[in-house]
Amino acid sequence: MTISKKRGSKQTKKELTIKQRRIIELADISWALTLKEFYFPPLNKPKYVFDYTHIEGFYIDPEDRWQITMNLANTPIFKDDQEYIDYFHIISLHEVSHYQIIPYDGLIHAKLLRAASIHVNQNYAPIVVNVFADLIIDAKLYKKHPELIIWESKATYEHIKTKGQMSNFSKFLFRAYEKMWNINLFEVEELQEMDLLSEKVTKVVLKDFEDESTWEKKVSTVARHLSTLIKDTFTLTGAHNKTEKGNEKRKSPGGSFMEIPQDVLEVMDNPLETKNSDRLKEGNEDALKQKAEEFAKYVPFSEFGGPARQAGILLDGEPLATWYRGLAKNLIEIKIFEEKPGGQLPVYPEVWRIGDRIEDLDIVQTLLNSPVIIPNLTTRKW
Numbered sequence: 517m518t519i520s521k522k523r524g525s526k527q528t529k530k531e532l533t534i535k536q537r538r539i540i541e542l543a544d545i546s547w548a549l550t551l552k553e554f555y556f557p558p559l560n561k562p563k564y565v566f567d568y569t570h571i572e573g574f575y576i577d578p579e580d581r582w583q584i585t586m587n588l589a590n591t592p593i594f595k596d597d598q599e600y601i602d603y604f605h606i607i608s609l610h611e612v613s614h615y616q617i618i619p620y621d622g623l624i625h626a627k628l629l630r631a632a633s634i635h636v637n638q639n640y641a642p643i644v645v646n647v648f649a650d651l652i653i654d655a656k657l658y659k660k661h662p663e664l665i666i667w668e669s670k671a672t673y674e675h676i677k678t679k680g681q682m683s684n685f686s687k688f689l690f691r692a693y694e695k696m697w698n699i700n701l702f703e704v705e706e707l708q709e710m711d712l713l714s715e716k717v718t719k720v721v722l723k724d725f726e727d728e729s730t731w732e733k734k735v736s737t738v739a740r741h742l743s744t745l746i747k748d749t750f751t752l753t754g755a756h757n758k759t760e761k762g763n764e765k766r767k768s769p770g771g772s773f774m775e776i777p778q779d780v781l782e783v784m785d786n787p788l789e790t791k792n793s794d795r796l797k798e799g800n801e802d803a804l805k806q807k808a809e810e811f812a813k814y815v816p817f818s819e820f821g822g823p824a825r826q827a828g829i830l831l832d833g834e835p836l837a838t839w840y841r842g843l844a845k846n847l848i849e850i851k852i853f854e855e856k857p858g859g860q861l862p863v864y865p866e867v868w869r870i871g872d873r874i875e876d877l878d879i880v881q882t883l884l885n886s887p888v889i890i891p892n893l894t895t896r897k898w
């Protein structure tokens with residue numbers, strides 16, 4: 517096990533403390549509990565690290581073959597082992613659900629990103645999609661594990677409050693959970709200022725909750741509601757620009773850099789991260805190309821490249837070629853013609869094919885040819 521200086525850089529190996537080893541054991545127990553709830557778990561066992569340079573607790577490491585990584589460095593301090601297991605369990609359930617429920621795969625992800633881009637800058641679209649996905653997932657988890665997710669939310673809130681001032685975006689998230697679950701979790705006045713916005717967003721999320729066909733429309737509406745808060749919270753910046761105190765710099769799927777409040781990273785991990793099952797599979801280039809072409813069928817070119825690239829389904833650097841292939845896929849029809857022998861009557865029975873007149877089917881010749889009648893294969897006509 518290593519404690520890394522910085523994600524993506526050369527790691528410095530250091531012997532783990534007894535406490536750190538114990539935390540890893542507890543995280544492993546919770547991961548096993550999580551996988552029991554999924555018939556086909558989409559994720560392999562995570563790599564456990566203590567990365568004190570990053571706040572996120574759960575992420576995909578592109579520098580390590582897209583390895584699922586669980587960072588235990590900033591875990592809240594609990595009194596007993598069971599609390600650690602409970603905490604890691606609900607966190608793991610949430611993260612696995614991104615790959616099992618929403619966005620699930622690259623095609624759905626691209627559609628949601630495109631919907632969000634209607635009302636926010638393309639660089640902000642992943643934030644909207646991740647917020648929407650978080651609310652969908654936690655609404656489902658609340659139905660299955662109400663006490664566990666309420667306890668975890670309170671623990672996370674108290675953990676963040678010990679570190680200083682909370683951003684309005686985090687206030688919105690916590691207030692949205694209260695509205696969505698219809699309970700008063702925190703009993704603090706500072707969240708009340710987010711009442712109107714959280715009410716609007718959760719109302720959109722909960723309407724026709726089980727109807728997944730409404731996701732795109734809902735994401736677009738949520739993006740419209742959150743556009744001002746997002747612009748006030750997240751700042752596009754340069755790769756080498758100095759980061760303001762209390763913020764961290766992260767690279768978006770589109771290649772831009774953005775400043776993100778540290779408390780937001782603790783509440784929802786990296787809101788720019790692409791979370792779908794296609795990012796974790798190896799050797800699926802053909803499937804990704806098909807999904808990119810499928811996505812292209814329904815969108816103008818101006819709205820194709822960005823979402824497809826952010827979702828990870830656009831592999832090559834030629835979005836226009838992929839878009840054209842998608843449009844042309846079902847436009848080319850290939851017909852095979854067979855020349856029939858001349859004369860008034862065929863010398864031998866021909867194959868009767870689906871589409872021929874039913875009156876032409878010769879049952880006797882068909883049965884003489886084979887006792888098993890298979891259209892286009894054993895069926896015969898004169």
